[in-house]
Amino acid sequence: MRSPNLAFGKLIAGLRQSVGLSQEELAERANIHRTYVSQIERGLKSPTLVTLLRLSSALETTPSKLMRQLESELGLQPGQP
Incomplete structure (x- = not known):
């Protein structure tokens, strides 16, 4: 199975780019550090619920x-971990 962190990072990067935001702008809007956004997008960090x-x-x-x-x-189906 593909890494959930990598898949989530790709998803966030794609959404960010589709709305025309830089990592810095997203970080500012989300009140998190820009380097943390970068780490999430590269699949290095797994974000907390907050x-x-x-x-x-x-x-x-x-x-x-x-x-x-x-x-x-x-590719997860209902009932799959």
């Missing part, structure tokens, strides 16, 4: 939409 909420708000989406996209990217 960070997930901040990122989703900054990207004008919901945590549940992010998770559904991640599940789809990972």
Whole structure:
């Protein structure tokens, strides 16, 4: 299975780019450090629940939409870990 951290990072980077934000702008909107955004996007860090909420708000989406996209990217079906 593909790394969830890498898949989540790719998802965040794609969404950030689609709304035309730099890593610095996303970090400012989410009230997190720019280097942390970079680490998330490269799959080096796994965000906390609070960070997930901040990122989703900054990207004008919901945590549940992010998770559904991640599940789809990972090819997860209901009932799979």
